Amino acid sequence: MEKLTKRKLALACVLLLVLNLILSTLLFYLDNTGAEHLDGTYIEPQSSELLLSLFKGQVISFPIICLLLGAITTIFIERDKPYKKRYLKGFLLTLASVYGLFSAMGLIRVIMLL
Numbered sequence: 001m002e003k004l005t006k007r008k009l010a011l012a013c014v015l016l017l018v019l020n021l022i023l024s025t026l027l028f029y030l031d032n033t034g035a036e037h038l039d040g041t042y043i044e045p046q047s048s049e050l051l052l053s054l055f056k057g058q059v060i061s062f063p064i065i066c067l068l069l070g071a072i073t074t075i076f077i078e079r080d081k082p083y084k085k086r087y088l089k090g091f092l093l094t095l096a097s098v099y100g101l102f103s104a105m106g107l108i109r110v111i112m113l114l
Contacts, residue, residue: 009092016099017058023106024054030113062102066095 034045035053043050074083074090 006089006092009096012096013092013099016096016103019103020058020099020106023103023110024058026110027106028054062098063095066098067091070094
């Protein structure tokens with residue numbers, strides 16, 4: 001089995017992000033449910049505000065959460081290297097896993113709505 005390099009993990013993250021955004025856009029147009037802000041205000045279904053918050057969540061929020069989870073993941077991978085040298089790989093592995101899970105869930109939802 002080939003080693004997971006940082007370049008392969010970064011490429012997987014980008015491809016899964018693009019797939020995730022495509023699936024989210026499909027779900028955006030197929031599903032007629034709105035959302036609510038944290039302050040309780042309602043966002044209309046299929047509005048540009050909802051689409052923008054969806055994209056912001058996937059491009060900004062997921063990587064920040066994975067950055068924190070990557071600190072835990074890094075403890076368990078390539079223990080022979082110093083922590084600083086393996087942190088990026090742990091972050092990318094966590095990010096690819098999260099994007100992969102969300103892509104699989106989005107694909108299942110799109111299939112169910114069609």
